[in-house]
Amino acid sequence: xxDLFSRFEYKGLELPNRIVMPPMCQYSVDAEDGIPNEWHxxxxxxxxxxxxxxxxxxxxxIHPDGRITNRDTGIWSDDMIPAWxxxxxxxxxxxxxxxxxLGHAGRKAEDAQPPVAPSAIAxxxxxxxxxxxxxxxxxxxxxxxxxxxxxxxxxxxxTVEIHxxxxxxxxxxxxxxxxxxxxEYGRDLALFGEEVTRAVRAEVPAEMPVLIRxxxxxxxxxxxxxxxxxxxxxxxxxxxxxxFHISSGGEGPIGAGGAPGVGPGYQxxxxxxxxxxxxxxxxxxxxLDEFEDAQRVVTEGRADLVAVGRGMLxxxxxxxxxxxxxNGELEVPEQYQRGYRKxx
Numbered sequence: 235x236x237d238l239f240s241r242f243e244y245k246g247l248e249l250p251n252r253i254v255m256p257p258m259c260q261y262s263v264d265a266e267d268g269i270p271n272e273w274h275x276x277x278x279x280x281x282x283x284x285x286x287x288x289x290x291x292x293x294x295x296i297h298p299d300g301r302i303t304n305r306d307t308g309i310w311s312d313d314m315i316p317a318w319x320x321x322x323x324x325x326x327x328x329x330x331x332x333x334x335x336l337g338h339a340g341r342k343a344e345d346a347q348p349p350v351a352p353s354a355i356a357x358x359x360x361x362x363x364x365x366x367x368x369x370x371x372x373x374x375x376x377x378x379x380x381x382x383x384x385x386x387x388x389x390x391x392x393t394v395e396i397h398x399x400x401x402x403x404x405x406x407x408x409x410x411x412x413x414x415x416x417x418e419y420g421r422d423l424a425l426f427g428e429e430v431t432r433a434v435r436a437e438v439p440a441e442m443p444v445l446i447r448x449x450x451x452x453x454x455x456x457x458x459x460x461x462x463x464x465x466x467x468x469x470x471x472x473x474x475x476x477x478f479h480i481s482s483g484g485e486g487p488i489g490a491g492g493a494p495g496v497g498p499g500y501q502x503x504x505x506x507x508x509x510x511x512x513x514x515x516x517x518x519x520x521x522l523d524e525f526e527d528a529q530r531v532v533t534e535g536r537a538d539l540v541a542v543g544r545g546m547l548x549x550x551x552x553x554x555x556x557x558x559x560x561n562g563e564l565e566v567p568e569q570y571q572r573g574y575r576k577x578x
Contacts, residue, residue, distance in 0.1 A: 372419050380433035
């Protein structure tokens with residue numbers, strides 16, 4: 235039976251299990267240089283020790299002003315490669331695979347002065363009004379994503395994830411709420427994300443599947459739903475995206491925290507629809523912290539991989555503990571086994 239603890243293989247990516255640590259910003263860079271530090275070393279490597287099969291490092295800026303805050307990591311310079319390589323080597327040492335999420339916050343870049351976006355529309359009254367990118371700047375932005383992907387591969391990552399969700403730059407381009415341009419990138423809302431995907435694909439070895447994270451629904455008047463975004467996702471697939479990481483929200487008041495009444499697995503149906511329509515592997519995410527909830531997503535065939543966010547923040551050994559509860563095959567690290575033995 236396919237369950238959380240069965241292997242997953244796609245192209246050249248081989249995972250020991252189907253448990254994913256999704257990208258979660260740590261806001262922990264001491265200086266404003268974007269280079270991961272000792273906190274990130276411990277944060278990521280401990281989850282590999284804890285049995286997680288696939289670790290996706292937090293959204294890392296392709297440009298200094300592309301970060302959500304100046305305390306976030308980046309991958310806009312070759313100077314950042316050694317620090318990331320140290321983390322990746324540690325993750326590999328304990329049997330997990332690693333990706334990094336490439337992103338640009340666009341109008342949601344809190345410390346950029348000014349932020350940039352498809353159109354000069356502020357996120358809300360608490361955010362600065364962004365400057366609209368010129369057509370030439372949009373094309374330059376595509377190259378920044380490609381350059382970041384090259385650095386990620388040099389750092390040893392097993393692949394990359396493009397961030398096209400949660401109201402950040404690519405999402406801002408493919409959403410009719412935020413893209414009011416009159417050039418080619420306004421007439422064709424999917425064009426920017428498609429070009430980014432194609433450019434990243436060209437930098438990543440053919441055997442590595444490229445991931446993309448997409449908000450499949452916006453939950454706001456005038457926003458899109460899963461059926462509306464399906465053609466955009468199809469364009470991204472055809473441009474080279476292999477695995478889709480399905481989230482929702484990010485434009486309007488509902489973000490990653492969901493809304494009142496939202497419960498475990500509230501986004502799984504979105505992932506399932508995209509999986510069926512596009513015939514692609516998908517990662518499901520969203521309040522799947524309970525072991526049984528995460529297990530059912532895989533055993534019922536609704537998604538190929540399950541991302542556990544808050545649960546893994548609370549418990550670096552979530553995967554091992556899930557295995558013990560669900561009769562999986564993950565072993566407690568030898569150094570910790572005495573902590574699980576019952577007293578005589």
